[in-house]
Amino acid sequence: xxxxxxxxxxxxxxxxxxxxxxxxxxxxxxxxxxxxxxxxxxxxxxxxxxxxxxxxxxxxxxxxxxxxxxxxxxxxxxxxxxxxxxxxxxxxxxxxxxxxxxxxxxxxxxxxxxxxxxxxxxxxxxxxxxxxxxxxxxxxxxxxxxxxxxxxxxxxxxxxxxxxxxxxxxxxxxxxxxxxxxxxxxxxxxxxxxxxxxxxxxxxxxxxxxxxxxxxxxxxxxxxxxxxxxxxxxxxxxxxxxxxxxxxxxxx
Amino acid sequence: xxxxxxxxxxxxxxxxxxxxxxxxxxxxxxxxxxxxxxxxxxxxxxxxxxxxxxxxxxxxxxxxxxxxxxxxxxxxxxxxxxxxxxxxxxxxxxxxxxxxxxxxxxxxxxxxxxxxxxxxxxxxxxxxxxxxxxxxxxxxxxxxxxxxxxxxxxxxxxxxxxxxxxxxxxxxxxxxxxxxxxxxxxxxxxxxxxxxxxxxxxxxxxxxxxxxxxxxxxxxxxxxxxxxxxxxxxxxxxxxxxxxxxxxxxx
Numbered sequence: 001x002x003x004x005x006x007x008x009x010x011x012x013x014x015x016x017x018x019x020x021x022x023x024x025x026x027x028x029x030x031x032x033x034x035x036x037x038x039x040x041x042x043x044x045x046x047x048x049x050x051x052x053x054x055x056x057x058x059x060x061x062x063x064x065x066x067x068x069x070x071x072x073x074x075x076x077x078x079x080x081x082x083x084x085x086x087x088x089x090x091x092x093x094x095x096x097x098x099x100x101x102x103x104x105x106x107x108x109x110x111x112x113x114x115x116x117x118x119x120x121x122x123x124x125x126x127x128x129x130x131x132x133x134x135x136x137x138x139x140x141x142x143x144x145x146x147x148x149x150x151x152x153x154x155x156x157x158x159x160x161x162x163x164x165x166x167x168x169x170x171x172x173x174x175x176x177x178x179x180x181x182x183x184x185x186x187x188x189x190x191x192x193x194x195x196x197x198x199x200x201x202x203x204x205x206x207x208x209x210x211x212x213x214x215x216x217x218x219x220x221x222x223x224x225x226x227x228x229x230x231x232x233x234x235x236x237x238x239x240x241x242x243x244x245x246x247x248x249x250x251x252x
Numbered sequence: 253x254x255x256x257x258x259x260x261x262x263x264x265x266x267x268x269x270x271x272x273x274x275x276x277x278x279x280x281x282x283x284x285x286x287x288x289x290x291x292x293x294x295x296x297x298x299x300x301x302x303x304x305x306x307x308x309x310x311x312x313x314x315x316x317x318x319x320x321x322x323x324x325x326x327x328x329x330x331x332x333x334x335x336x337x338x339x340x341x342x343x344x345x346x347x348x349x350x351x352x353x354x355x356x357x358x359x360x361x362x363x364x365x366x367x368x369x370x371x372x373x374x375x376x377x378x379x380x381x382x383x384x385x386x387x388x389x390x391x392x393x394x395x396x397x398x399x400x401x402x403x404x405x406x407x408x409x410x411x412x413x414x415x416x417x418x419x420x421x422x423x424x425x426x427x428x429x430x431x432x433x434x435x436x437x438x439x440x441x442x443x444x445x446x447x448x449x450x451x452x453x454x455x456x457x458x459x460x461x462x463x464x465x466x467x468x469x470x471x472x473x474x475x476x477x478x479x480x481x482x483x484x485x486x487x488x489x490x491x492x493x494x495x496x497x498x499x500x501x502x503x
Contacts, residue, residue: 197342198303200340200341200342202300202302202303202324202340203336203339203340203342204325204342204350204354205301205324205325205328206300206324206325206327206333206334206336207328207350207351207354207410208325208328208329208354208358208361208414209325209350209354209357210357211323211325213353217342217345217349217350217353218344220344221342221343221344222344225344
């Protein structure tokens with residue numbers, strides 16, 4: 001949990017793609033205001049986040065996960081202005097960190113997730129799935145740092161990022177960063193950026209589905225990956241609805 | 253029902269359809285056969301309105317309307333169904349959700365009430381059993397993990413549920429084994445045979461036509477219809493080959 005002495009700039013790796021003017025407007029004190037969460041051994045803590053019109057430019061969370069405990073965070077970043085959710089997680093032996101995130105929206109905002117996952121002891125696992133859907137000149141970012149310390153053997157860490165750009169001008173940045181100092185670990189990461197599948201759109205149209213609905217169905221399927229680990233419950237559909245509401249408000 | 257006049261169309265800058273004319277009346281099944289590269293699939297894509305296919309001349313009238321005035325989804329709502337040679341996989345969307353959205357979108361355009369979940373499931377079950385497809389398959393994602401034959405069968409379940417006035421079936425028989433061919437053929441008969449329905453059946457082989465007996469058969473070669481006849485024409489093509497029949501037609 002870095003206490004910043006001065007406002008971050010784009011030269012700082014973790015702020016490289018951030019909307020710096022929004023962050024500056026927030027001020028140093030607010031930026032250094034981390035929320036701290038300790039999850040006791042064996043406990044499971046699940047929390048969902050919806051960053052919407054009222055979202056602060058930066059929300060920062062530092063979490064320690066005790067032995068065998070689970071931290072499960074699911075987030076939709078559909079803010080109007082730029083917004084950033086930052087999570088630093090330190091995993092004890094056999095702990096698990098699950099992160100599912102969706103950034104979605106248009107305009108010219110920067111919506112980002114920044115995670116730092118420290119596998120501090122052996123046998124811990126982490127799984128992060130982030131989907132970004134953007135239009136206008138909006139940007140979606142996922143910066144994911146994974147640190148596997150010495151002796152943290154049997155670490156199993158996975159990171160998966162996919163972005164869907166609905167219009168020319170939108171962009172996405174994926175920054176996976178792995179530092180591994182143990183020799184018996186699995187660390188997987190993948191990132192893709194693409195557009196809506198034209199063939200799928202045509203196939204849907206050929207069955208009578210209007211273009212707006214086809215787009216909605218395809219986006220829903222796309223972002224569903226990030227929320228699938230929630231299981232099929234009310235909280236999941238709430239997040240899904242929050243994400244799709246952003247799509248509906250747009251004039252796409 | 254469908255009247256194609258002097259249709260010219262190109263894709264990727266290459267003219268594929270070179271003045272194609274064809275008329276299909278209500279109550280008819282019209283088979284189109286032809287060698288590879290003749291333009292059969294292009295015809296299907298042009299009728300469906302696939303992006304990337306440009307009509308440069310001619311017209312298509314569908315149930316009294318100018319087909320080219322309609323967007324692809326509007327063509328479907330107007331009663332046109334396109335059976336894909338290569339059905340598209342849509343990860344993350346279930347067949348049931350896909351088809352319910354499709355059916356209700358079409359019903360909305362026609363001024364009909366949307367079907368409730370229960371009504372839709374009943375209809376889907378009925379059509380799936382007609383094509384001997386397990387309902388469990390319909391709960392799965394659209395065409396994802398389906399074999400070639402299952403995809404074609406799923407296309408026909410879709411056709412059964414949507415109940416179109418007119419179907420353009422692009423090589424629906426390819427990828428089917430003998431038993432599946434019979435099931436699919438009988439499905440086409442059950443769904444599309446009727447005095448106010450029509451079918452344009454694109455195929456390479458006589459086999460499907462043994463089950464779905466066509467009223468007319470046309471040969472498409474080099475972007476034009478070169479010969480039209482009755483079902484006996486398909487048998488002749490199967491026995492003598494395209495070259496012989498086309499040479500005779502040209503003579």
